[in-house]
Amino acid sequence: MGIALFTLGGTISVSGGADRLSGADLTAAVPGLAELGTTLEVQDVEAVPSANLTVARMLDVVDAASKAISGGATGIVVTQGSDTLEETAFVVDQVWPHAQPFVLTGAMRNPSLAGADGPANLLAAARVAYSPAARDLGALVVFNDEIHAARWVRKTHSTSTATFASPNAGPIGHVVEGQVRILTRPARQDGVPGRAEPADLDATRVALYTVTLDDDGLLLEGLADTHQGLVVAAYGGGHVPSALAPVLGALAERIPVVLTSRTGAGSILRTTYRSVGSETDLLGRGLIDGGFLDPYKARVLLRLLLATGEGTDEITAAFAQHH
Structure with a gap:
């Protein structure tokens, strides 16, 4: 053919x-x-x-x-x-x-x-x-x-x-x-299981929130009532203003929240910084490590996973492939 x-x-x-x-x-x-x-x-x-x-x-x-x-x-x-x-x-x-x-x-x-x-x-x-x-x-x-x-x-x-x-x-x-x-052959990763149907995609809203200087987090209020997931495009290796840390932690108790970097390259850190709002603090509050995925791809992946009915453990495992 x-x-x-x-x-x-x-x-x-x-x-x-x-x-x-x-x-x-x-x-x-x-x-x-x-x-x-x-x-x-x-x-x-x-x-x-x-x-x-x-x-x-x-x-x-x-x-x-x-x-x-x-x-x-x-x-x-x-x-x-x-x-x-x-x-x-x-x-x-x-x-x-x-x-x-x-x-x-x-x-x-x-x-x-x-x-x-x-x-x-x-x-x-x-x-x-x-x-x-x-x-x-x-x-x-x-x-x-x-x-x-x-x-x-x-x-x-x-x-x-x-x-x-x-x-x-x-x-x-x-x-x-x-x-x-x-030149190089990266190993294929596990994809998203199942087929996301149009109705499930329409019912699955995943927000992308980019952290900015002097951010007050007002746009995050009520987000768990309107969205099924959230991707955070954080500073550097996964950092946010300290005032946002408890807000994101509270959201992560209700919906999957994926932590990514807004920089365009590099991965989320895990253990380098420990202050409130650092990557260690945020991951400890239940945010999911987005690894090397940029915010846009992380949003695609999270939406597909939610639309196919995957739970928190499966979502975490899917993102772990990108660490």
Whole structure:
């Protein structure tokens, strides 16, 4: 069957004005695809800004991709907008059960601009999806001839074509002279068990709270009455103003509260600092260690776990894989 290509819109498909390119238009504009040695079976899912994508929509794409694999596809490529790609890739990574590569890509410059990067990114993504070397790596993001694991990749710049990076690990591979070169093979992690249904996702609200200077915590009041979980993007290695510590501790008695760092790289500490509001204090109050996960991915994971009915012990174990 070849590679199954699913298009979801985004900059890569914007031809200028309000016009959108179909998957057939996209592939026709990519030199080198004909020499790939396989075919691309295109499915135009929908053309929307990635800000309008949802977890439920991505789970539908995963279901369609799984059917394509059952039908003989050697790999999956998804094109979408770059704004939410780091989160959608992580959603896929948590539920993708197959050895075949699931590759997400897009563009930073639309096809009407000089130096449009979409064709090169799509060709590189197709090469990765077709490569035996990329099997058993879960969901991957391919941009700028770099291959990133979904669990680590971040969008780090608002306009640069080199926006995607993995601050904690670097790319796990590159596409060089048309060849896929995998430099390191991170072990696949246990994903989220079960399938989160749309109604369960709609009923599962997880807040993301970023701690800021002179923070009074007013926005946290009543949160346990409206949300089923909370992710805290704390200072540095997991620190908050001392006045917030008892507030977060009280919330953790009612709903899962995951502690992450707002810095964009590095993990939560565990035992370095011991003052009120430090990582040691917060973890002692029942907050869950988010490890190396950034706040955005931690929110994705916590919501999926809650929507599939996982309890506190299972949630803690799932986050422990990211320590």
